[in-house]
Amino acid sequence: MALELPLGRVQRWMQDVVVHPGPVDEAIAAAAGQLPPERLPEVVLPSRSLAPSERVGIYQGMYLLRMEEALESDYPALKRFLGPRGFRALVRDYVASFPSRSYTLNRLGDHLPEFVLRAGGLRHRAFGHDLARLELALTQVFDEAETPPIRPEAVAAVPEDQWPSARLRPIAAFRLLALRHPVNAYLETLRDKRRRRPRVHRKDGWVVVFRRDYSVYRLELSRAAHGLLSELAAGRPLGAAVTAAVRQHGRRAASETALYRWFRQWMASGMFRAVDLGLEGLEPSANRL
Amino acid sequence: MNRWSLPDLGIGVGLRTVHFGHILSRRPAVDWFEVLSENFMDTGGRPLWVLDQVAERYPVALHGVSMSIGGTDPLDREYLRKLKALAARTRAHWVSDHLCWTGVAGRNVHDLLPMPYTEEALRHTAARVRQVSEILERPLVLENPSSYVEFAASTMSEWEFLSRLAEEADCGLLLDVNNVYVSSFNHAFDPNVYVDNVPADRVVQYHVAGHTHKGSHILDSHSDHAVAEVWELFRRSCRRTGNVATLYEWDEDIPDFEVLHAEALKARAYRDEQPAPERMARGA
Numbered sequence: 001m002a003l004e005l006p007l008g009r010v011q012r013w014m015q016d017v018v019v020h021p022g023p024v025d026e027a028i029a030a031a032a033g034q035l036p037p038e039r040l041p042e043v044v045l046p047s048r049s050l051a052p053s054e055r056v057g058i059y060q061g062m063y064l065l066r067m068e069e070a071l072e073s074d075y076p077a078l079k080r081f082l083g084p085r086g087f088r089a090l091v092r093d094y095v096a097s098f099p100s101r102s103y104t105l106n107r108l109g110d111h112l113p114e115f116v117l118r119a120g121g122l123r124h125r126a127f128g129h130d131l132a133r134l135e136l137a138l139t140q141v142f143d144e145a146e147t148p149p150i151r152p153e154a155v156a157a158v159p160e161d162q163w164p165s166a167r168l169r170p171i172a173a174f175r176l177l178a179l180r181h182p183v184n185a186y187l188e189t190l191r192d193k194r195r196r197r198p199r200v201h202r203k204d205g206w207v208v209v210f211r212r213d214y215s216v217y218r219l220e221l222s223r224a225a226h227g228l229l230s231e232l233a234a235g236r237p238l239g240a241a242v243t244a245a246v247r248q249h250g251r252r253a254a255s256e257t258a259l260y261r262w263f264r265q266w267m268a269s270g271m272f273r274a275v276d277l278g279l280e281g282l283e284p285s286a287n288r289l
Numbered sequence: 290m291n292r293w294s295l296p297d298l299g300i301g302v303g304l305r306t307v308h309f310g311h312i313l314s315r316r317p318a319v320d321w322f323e324v325l326s327e328n329f330m331d332t333g334g335r336p337l338w339v340l341d342q343v344a345e346r347y348p349v350a351l352h353g354v355s356m357s358i359g360g361t362d363p364l365d366r367e368y369l370r371k372l373k374a375l376a377a378r379t380r381a382h383w384v385s386d387h388l389c390w391t392g393v394a395g396r397n398v399h400d401l402l403p404m405p406y407t408e409e410a411l412r413h414t415a416a417r418v419r420q421v422s423e424i425l426e427r428p429l430v431l432e433n434p435s436s437y438v439e440f441a442a443s444t445m446s447e448w449e450f451l452s453r454l455a456e457e458a459d460c461g462l463l464l465d466v467n468n469v470y471v472s473s474f475n476h477a478f479d480p481n482v483y484v485d486n487v488p489a490d491r492v493v494q495y496h497v498a499g500h501t502h503k504g505s506h507i508l509d510s511h512s513d514h515a516v517a518e519v520w521e522l523f524r525r526s527c528r529r530t531g532n533v534a535t536l537y538e539w540d541e542d543i544p545d546f547e548v549l550h551a552e553a554l555k556a557r558a559y560r561d562e563q564p565a566p567e568r569m570a571r572g573a
Contacts, residue, residue, distance in 0.1 A: 001441075003441065004442050007404075011361055014438075015392060015396065015398060019398060049506070055437050056438060063398055063400065100396065100399060103355035103365060104331050142334045144333055145333035173334070
């Protein structure tokens, strides 16, 4: 005898079972509010070789695997850091708190860095948090809209006396990070065939992640260079940004030669898309992390 | 020929990241590419750039996995807007998705979940298909899913549901012969009856793929060469539909492009066997 449930209720029940992280029998019991377990055979038929619960269990068993696969593709270094079991446990807890609500899996991991920071049972949580922040920045930069970098002739055309008031607008695929652990070096070890891992320790670091010709790059910065680049990315005029950077770093501030070298490197790397001259009230870029 | 005169694009393969470099550098002689819509809707990076290059040189059709046409949440208008824009950008010949639902209550479990085949579900889904076709300004093409669950409340077979849905909502069909085979094993029905009973003049595309036999059931894994029984189903169906755009799906353990393309080209032998279109009864 078939139990006729409205379509919406059948779907709600099945979803509750599919996303449950425990064994399928527990999942079916937990969804008793939608369908009492003893009435399952009235909703799902057995096959020649599988009971109704085993048939639903095929979908349930694949759910976490799919979530893990999606998150692993965005966070390969974090998986390596936590180990397969640790990562699987993190994924299980994470998708229970932040399930996908989008048609795309591309943004499933957007909240993972903040989740790592407050996840229970993780060793070196702060390191994992920084690692996840860096990997998230990489995926964001990978998918950002393409905004062509400023052409060298446009830079050359800026009158010298206009540079102090000029504002540099970064490309969309640009993220700045201030980190408290050497996670950029850790990320490098993904390519290490001998699977060596650097020591997990506390060490400040600064990184800019940007895209050029559809390839994503990571560039380590000094604290002073990060400070200046942050000011520029926030829309501060070049002159004021340099003054602020010098004031902030005092005796450790960059020399004029270093400033020139950075500026030339950033321009050549295609980090900026435009130079705005003398525009007051320009909205600061939202790209600063 | 199908009722919309949508073209037979020949034999194609899915556009997958691992093959981007090969496709751009070698420009392989593939008839067409099927593009997973969701992989390109929210990126402005390399995938979209590659897609633009591919769409310049090859015919393209879009294939989605997140429309949730059978779902009970409202249709996602933003998703449909982006889908329509992507179809225009790539000059896609058609847009397809699956007869399934993918989540409710605002969630997406990113799986092609099965429907009970009831009058209620038919009315509900047909109304949504009509809405989508109106928004996309083209007939939606729906693929028969593979499934592992059968609902006791179903009052009709999947092929009856699909056929009635296609007629009532005036949509096209993407007939996945591997899915027919997988479900026929899992639910113990005759796959020949299935392919013999879908409306032939609504079939605008085929999928052929490999699967994984688990003993107690078959998983639609898209991870291997197609078995002989699946090719036979394809042959049988082609006799009814005539030559229709054919796509080989391979999504797990994806091989080198040449291996994939060679597997797809096996379809040639079966397609060429079908009788000339003028001898086919329309809608048979």
